[in-house]
Amino acid sequence: MALYAAAAAVLAGVESRQGSLKGLVYASSFQNVKQLYALVCETQRYSAVLDAVITSAGLLRAEKKLRPHLAKVLVYELLLGRGFKGRGGRWKALLDRHQARLKAELARLKVHRGVSRNEDLLEVGSKPGPASQVPRFVRVNTLKTCSEDAIDYFKRQGFSYQGRASSLEDLGALKGKCFLLDSLLPELLVFPAQTDLHEHPLYQAGHLILQDKASCLPAMLLAPPPGSHVIDACAAPGNKTSHLAALLKNQGKIFAFDLDAKRLASMATLLTRAGVSCCELAEQDFLAVSPSDERYRQVQYILLDPSCSGSGMLTRQLEEPGAGVPSKERLRALAAFQQRVLSHALTFPALQRLVYSTCSLCQEENEDVVQAALQQSSGAFRLAPALPSWPHRGISTFPDAGHCLRASPETTLTGGFFIAVFERVEVPSLQVACGPVTSCGTPPLPLLQSDCFNGPSCVGISA
Known part of the structure; x- marks a missing residue:
């Protein structure tokens, strides 16, 4: 009632x-x-x-x-x-x-x-458009369970497991009580569109996170190894934060910031239910966080998913059918904020990798913001070619814009999304080389899909 x-x-x-x-x-x-x-x-x-x-x-x-x-x-x-x-x-x-x-x-x-x-x-x-055909993606929370156990649970409930997906067509063809394992993320299950799992016991116990595939990509591409210190700059409602914690295996530290007290309270509940213990929440404007603060001297990874127009959000398309592009005035204001917060994030002294993402389809909030931040960084950062096999790339408005990726219901059967991966061009006193171990004893930075073609990992070798 x-x-x-x-x-x-x-x-x-x-x-x-x-x-x-x-x-x-x-x-x-x-x-x-x-x-x-x-x-x-x-x-x-x-x-x-x-x-x-x-x-x-x-x-x-x-x-x-x-x-x-x-x-x-x-x-x-x-x-x-x-x-x-x-x-x-x-x-x-x-x-x-x-x-x-x-x-x-x-x-x-x-x-x-x-x-x-x-x-x-x-x-x-x-009428339902492409958004209504997007499958229900369900991330298995590896802090509490594993994909194999979750799959077995659903099979015991009468669901038919179809194995690992091999194409987008496999995802779009799902019907009834069938489900798949995603081809890209090994912890992502895929159910038919409109499948409602909000009352499922595994969801209510925090074993499952209802999260769109595109929304899972930022944490996956940031890829912080266990023990890392990470900033989640605009964290609420917390799905990406819980994904980061799972990748860290609760080992290390996540500093999560958000200005909205109510959303932060909901996020705290979500993280508790998900078993996250490595996160420090702060009701604070990330722009007011000092890069020179001693608490953040070990932060090498930042996930930045700032406020945006939300023009790619599936829920917005249901809430406002036929909604048009945001006004030019609103886009200018959002882009100015996004550029400020991205440029601020790139000033953290130990930063090695940053993922910038939005759930917007607008160039002003995506490629234009990334291009401005790269120019302002004076060559200290470059764009990493993230997931080269991903079919939908950034709009070619500047060199390397194709290293960014986009997502949409029409092209990737996901929500609308944009992602850019920044990496520092060089680390003082280190050279990047390929090999299985580090001679300096420091853990190697995690590998993007296209970083290295001659060996299993990239490592730091003292100069």
Whole structure:
């Protein structure tokens, strides 16, 4: 019942312009914000259909105590959602009294419009696009379990394991209770689009992280070895932070910063559930963090995923079907902030590798920001050619922009994303060479896919 009341409150707030849908969801007291967000987005997407059915069935005339926004949420769940499945309490009993009439009115609406499927009732701008076909990616949290055990668990639940994916077509063809292991990330499971695992016991216990494949790439490409000191500069809501902790095996230190107190509190809950013990959270503006601070003298790795327009976010495409490109004014303001924070991050003295990422499709926030930061660094950093086999590359607006990678529902069956990997051009008193060990006794920096072609690893040799 709390879920439906919270969804109704968010819908009412959006209608009265109290805030954005996403902001109101996060500001609510409902604990499972992702479940709430999904329900509100889908209810809003079918809003016109639900209004027509509710009016034709005379629901609000018959139930005068039922508020319109709550009625819309409940009718969505009954006719178009998952059904109440033991939930709903007195609201389920109320809807049961009108169930036959509501279903009849939905069927009549389909006949009137000459369609057979629910989604065909939507206006053109609200119909599911490529975003709705993106598979459900599930990262196995290796701090608590392993891929093999998670796969066995799902198989015991009646899911059919199809092995490791070999192509994008394999991912797009998933249906029913089938799932795959991703071809690139060995800890990433892939389920059919719209698979809901928010109530799955492995998710609730922190063994699984519901995280899009593109969102998993920044931590994977940063690749800090266990024992490293890492900064996650704009950390909330925390999925990438938990991924970094898994790569570190909880050995080392993550300094995570974010200015939003509520998001940081949610992040703390997520990290606790995921078993993360190597992270130090700070409600602080990363731009105010001094690179000369003694606490960060060992930081060699920085993950920077700053605030952006979110134009590539799958949830935004559901929340605002047909939403256009952000205004030029907003893009200029965001890009200016992104450039400042990226240039600031590159001044940390021990930094060896930085991953810059956004969930934006806009060149102003991506290639333009990267180009400006490279110019400002005066040759101290270069772009590493990250994942050369990735099919969608950066826009060729400057030399080496193709070293960056992009992602989108259309080209990679993921959310929209941009990633650039910066690496320091040279380390004082060190030369980079290929070989299995370090003569100076320091651990080698982790290898990007294209860093070295003559040996298994790159190591530092004292000059």
